[in-house]
Amino acid sequence: MLIIGLLALGLLAGILGGMLGIGGGAVMVPLLVLAFGFTVHIAVGTSLAVIIPIAIAGALTHYELANVHPEAAGIMAVGAILGAVLGAQMAEAIPAEFLGKIFGVALLVIGAKMIAG
Numbered sequence: 379m380l381i382i383g384l385l386a387l388g389l390l391a392g393i394l395g396g397m398l399g400i401g402g403g404a405v406m407v408p409l410l411v412l413a414f415g416f417t418v419h420i421a422v423g424t425s426l427a428v429i430i431p432i433a434i435a436g437a438l439t440h441y442e443l444a445n446v447h448p449e450a451a452g453i454m455a456v457g458a459i460l461g462a463v464l465g466a467q468m469a470e471a472i473p474a475e476f477l478g479k480i481f482g483v484a485l486l487v488i489g490a491k492m493i494a495g
Contacts, residue, residue: 390402402432403422406421407421408482408485410424418474419477
């Protein structure tokens with residue numbers, strides 16, 4: 379049953395990642411914690427590992443559809459790589475309960491801004 383649940387979560391994350399460009403982390407992390415009992419730190423790391431193939435498949439498909447600005451993507455990738463390394467190191471120093479709250483607040487703020495337009 380665990381395997382089926384994880385496959386379903388991966389499918390959902392892939393669909394949302396390809397459709398909305400969210401990478402699936404916004405879906406995977408909360409569900410890995412709440413439904414599968416992962417710690418926040420393990421959920422974040424697992425989500426990032428799964429996002430690699432989601433991002434590659436989605437980016438290639440969007441590139442084929444001419445929906446990618448290559449120069450902007452390249453510039454943002456440099457900052458994103460540096461930010462990911464710093465963010466992972468910072469997350470390790472934050473207690474799991476507080477990290478979960480930070481994640482929740484970030485989702486609420488982003489969601490509210492998207493709904494407000």
